[in-house]
Every structure is written in C-alpha cells, then in structure tokens.
Amino acid sequence: MADFTQTATVKTAVRELAAPIDSMAAFTSIIDDILTNNPWGCTSYEQAGVTLPGVSKASESYTGRVIYENNEAKTVGTISIKAPTPSAYH
Template sequence: MADFTPTATVKTIVRKLAAPINSLTSFTALVQDILDNNPWGCTSYEKAGVTLPEVSKSSESNSGRIIHENTEAKTVGFISVKTPTPLAIH
C-alpha cells in the first residue's frame, strides 16, 4: 500500500497510487468493491434507532478538469467542469 503524504492544507491528504486508475469502469468497480467487501473492517453504528451499514456512499459528484497545453507540454490554461453523470465527461 502506498504511503500517504500530508499536504499544507488543513485536513487534506494526498495518496499517490502505484498505478493510475485508467478508466471509469475500473474506478466504478473499485468503489463498488469497497462498498461490497468493507476492506478496512469498518463497523456499523446506530443513529436514531436505525442501524447504518459499515460502508456506504453518502453522495456522488462528477467533475473533471480539461487542461490545455502548448507544443512544449506546458499548461497554458484549464477549465473545471461538473456533469450530471460520469459518462457526460467523456
């Protein structure tokens, strides 16, 4: 497992992956595997008399960044986008 590197921003941490997640399908499968198999051994808890699952997805948001590079591969601009579905980014 890769090391976590703290950043200068409060309550933010960055994890460098050994290999990039190269497709939306791979990312979706990774999230679903975490939801199904609870690899970190999280425990359920009770709130207002209702037992909540060990792992759940509370919200989902879809965003991306389009980076414009010049012929020397230097970033000359970028735009961030938000979409209603993950497939809308592609």
C-alpha cells in the same frame, strides 16, 4: 499500503497512484468493492433504530481537469469540470 502525505493541518491527505485509473468501469469497480467488502473494517452503527453499514456512499460527484498544452508541451491553460454522475460528465 501506499504512503500518504499530509497536505495541511486539516485532516486531508493526498495519495499518488502507481498507475492511473484508466476507465470509469475500473473506478466504479473499486468503489463497489469498497462498499461491498468494507476493507478498512469500519463498524456499522444504529441511528433511529436502523442499523447503518460501516461504509456507505453519502454523495457522489465527479471532477476532472483538462490541461491545454502548446507544441512545446507547456501548459497554456486549464479547465475544471464537475458533474453529478458519470453520464453527465461525458
């Protein structure tokens, strides 16, 4: 497993990936695998008489950041994008 670096006193961590996730299909495949196989062994629980899975998708949104560079590869600006679905992102 990769090393995680604590970023603050809040329970948040950043993981540097060895290689970027190169497509939305690859990203969706990773999420589907997590939801299907529960690789962390999270425990299901019961709420109001209904058994809920240990891993589920509570909400979904997609963010991205575009970095503008000049001819010398210096950053001259950035813009952040947030969308509720992959199709809205395009």
